[in-house]
Amino acid sequence: MSRTVIVSHSHPNLRYGGGEVAAYRQFEHLLSLGQDVYFVGSTIGPEDSAKFFGASQQIVSFGPRDFCLRGRGMDSFTMEHAEILDEDWIFEFLLALKGDIYHFHHFWNIGAGTIRRLRAALPDAKFICTLHELTAICANHGQMVKRSGELCYASSEVACAACVVRAPIDFVLRKTRMLEMLDLFDHLLSPSEFLRLRFEDWGVAEGRIAVIENGLDHVGHFRPETEAELLAKSGRFAFFGQATPTKGLDVLIRAAALIEARDDEFDIPLSIEIHGVDKDSFSRMWPDLEIPSSIHFRGRYRPQDCVDIMRGYGWIIIPSVWWENSPVVIQEARAAGTPMIASDIGGMAEKTEGWGLQFRVADPAALASAILSVHGDVKVLADHKSRISAPLDLAGFWEEWKTATGLDQGKKQTRRIRA
Known part of the structure; x- marks a missing residue:
């Protein structure tokens, strides 16, 4: 049986956001199916870490397969840790889990460098990333909203430099680095067509991103109302x-x-x-x-x-x-x-x-x-x-996930090395 490691930028026991909830629901569903699966979340940064961790504590365990790492904050522009020691121990922890599949639901708090090193150390593992928002495209909290409050419809080095005050060349380099990081993944997933199209317009190759709605752990049972x-x-x-x-x-x-x-x-x-x-x-x-x-x-x-x-x-x-x-x-x-x-x-x-x-x-x-x-x-x-139809449940998500990532073919696939 393949071992799956689900990695999120946060843990829903500490912070209830959409991305981490989707990741954790996936973990709980695979666990209920008897799959060999681990969940690794993180705290958002130093302030949250101080609330939940002791002075020298690095990990909180919510179960034998359920962990939250101590996040110390990151450079949101480069998606890198300020201290290499922080990257070192996160990389070593993820590597020690010996996953056959690593499904990242974000790279914030985990780090682009961590992903690069893990990919190099595990060339035969399958790497998957769900794109929950626009952080790779937008350095202003990934929201594509200008500092003035106006909606931003497309990124460019000049427009981005005017919004996040840096030299335009910095945004050229950032885009190159973000695209290179995304290319390390065997599969990219998006919960919406809107997000897929935004990433394709930005530079991700057409056809690289599969659209799968996040699974919900329960669906509605409607009854007639008077x-x-x-x-x-x-x-x-x-x-x-x-x-x-x-x-x-x-x-x-x-x-x-x-x-x-x-x-x-x-x-x-x-x-x-x-x-x-x-x-x-x-x-x-x-x-x-x-x-x-x-x-x-x-x-x-x-x-x-x-x-x-x-x-x-x-x-x-x-x-x-x-x-x-x-x-x-x-x-x-x-x-x-x-x-x-x-x-x-x-x-x-x-x-x-x-x-x-x-x-x-x-x-x-x-x-x-x-x-x-x-x-x-x-x-x-x-x-x-x-007119309302029930949302995709977790069983449906699991089937679509296996199809989109090639895991329903019943055999281990060899990773295609990209240039």
Whole structure:
């Protein structure tokens, strides 16, 4: 049996982000199938490391096959560790696991140098990378959003130098190094067509990236709902996410304020509930924004409860202002059978097409209009719910993963050495 090592830039026991959750779900599913599999995550950087690690502790073990490494931060421009000693021990740890397959769900906190050395040490192993976002293309946190807040539609050495203040030649060299690193992988995967196309436009060869949606550990079981149930839900909207500038929570609050300023009378009360954020956290980030009466902060929730919570709403709102790739909240909404109102860019537009509503990104007035267009409308809600298909489950992901990586052919493949 082949040994698979799944490597992520973080660990969901410490930080619940989409990439690490997708990686860990894959690990748990393979473990349940009796596969020989290990999970290796990392902490985000020095601040998180200080919370969870002792002074000289390098590794936390959550089980005999489940590890989290101590991350010390990296140079986000080069994707390299500042200290070679940090790269040395991460490389040695991954090498010691003796994997036949290494599936990287990111390279942040792991390091481009670590990947190069591991590839050289294990020429017959299969290397796979899932591209969860645009870090290889964009040095501004991988979000392709300019420092001014404008969306960036394509990278270039001159435009990037104006955004991240460095010489244009630095971006020429960075792109060369990132493409060389990606070429070390036998297979590149993307959870969305949007991301695949972005990487191909940037320079990855057409056909190198296979698109497989991240697997969800449970899918929805829809039951018929009465008109009274639908009517009650038609006035209930919700946001699930974090209080970060790119998640667009301020756009939602401004949209709610615009609706309140209209002073309309509703037969069905309007309620917008915020999950994952408390009022104090929001106010610290946006101290000048008044909170409309329709907004209710619900604070943190357990991830495993998310789908059940979503079932109680008519609509889930995802107002992110950057190019989201394949947000887990969209899959969870599909599993809940709850339609979405989403920003009209990136993976959000792709993943909600046909069953959700879309509004112009970062435009509170457009979001307010979208909310009002469906509020209290049972017929529209029922119609959009009927269009929702269940997301890809982990069993389906496993089958697609084996096909895309050639592992369903029943024999060990020889790695093709690239020039």
